[in-house]
Amino acid sequence: MSCSNVCRLCDRLIISQAVTFAGGTLTINLPAGSYGKGCEYCIVVAQTIPAATTITAPVVFTIGDGTEEYPLVNRCCAPVTACAIRTRTRYKTVVSTSATGGTFKMLGRGCCAPDNSLAAIDGTAPTA
Numbered sequence: 579m580s581c582s583n584v585c586r587l588c589d590r591l592i593i594s595q596a597v598t599f600a601g602g603t604l605t606i607n608l609p610a611g612s613y614g615k616g617c618e619y620c621i622v623v624a625q626t627i628p629a630a631t632t633i634t635a636p637v638v639f640t641i642g643d644g645t646e647e648y649p650l651v652n653r654c655c656a657p658v659t660a661c662a663i664r665t666r667t668r669y670k671t672v673v674s675t676s677a678t679g680g681t682f683k684m685l686g687r688g689c690c691a692p693d694n695s696l697a698a699i700d701g702t703a704p705t706a
Contacts, residue, residue: 591622594622605640625665637649670684
C-alpha cells in the first residue's frame with residue numbers, strides 16, 4: 579500500500595501566525611476567523627518560542643488583528659504555562675465561551691513540565 583501524493587488537511591487544523599513574549603505572557607497569534615463554542619481545533623505552534631520567555635509565563639491566544647487575549651487552560655482548567663508548550667507541536671483544544679470572553683482548553687496532556695510542588699506540608703515555611 580502506498581501513500582497518496584496529495585492529502586487534504588482538516589479544516590480545524592490551525593497554524594499559528596506569530597509567537598511573542600511580552601509583559602510576562604507568551605502570546606500565540608491565530609489566523610483571523612471565528613472559533614466556535616464547543617468546537618475542537620488542533621493548533622500547531624509553528625514559530626520559535628522567544629528565548630527570553632520564562633517557563634512560568636501564562637500562554638494566551640490572540641486572533642488575527644484583535645487584541646483580546648484568550649487563555650490556554652489545561653484539562654483541569656488551570657492556566658497552561660510556557661514550559662508546557664513546544665515549537666512545531668500540535669495541541670488539540672476545545673473553545674469555551676462566556677458572556678464576556680472565552681478560553682481554549684487543552685484536551686489531553688501538554689508537554690512534560692517541571693512540577694515544583696512541595697512533597698508534603700507540615701506547617702512550617704519551606705526551604706529554598
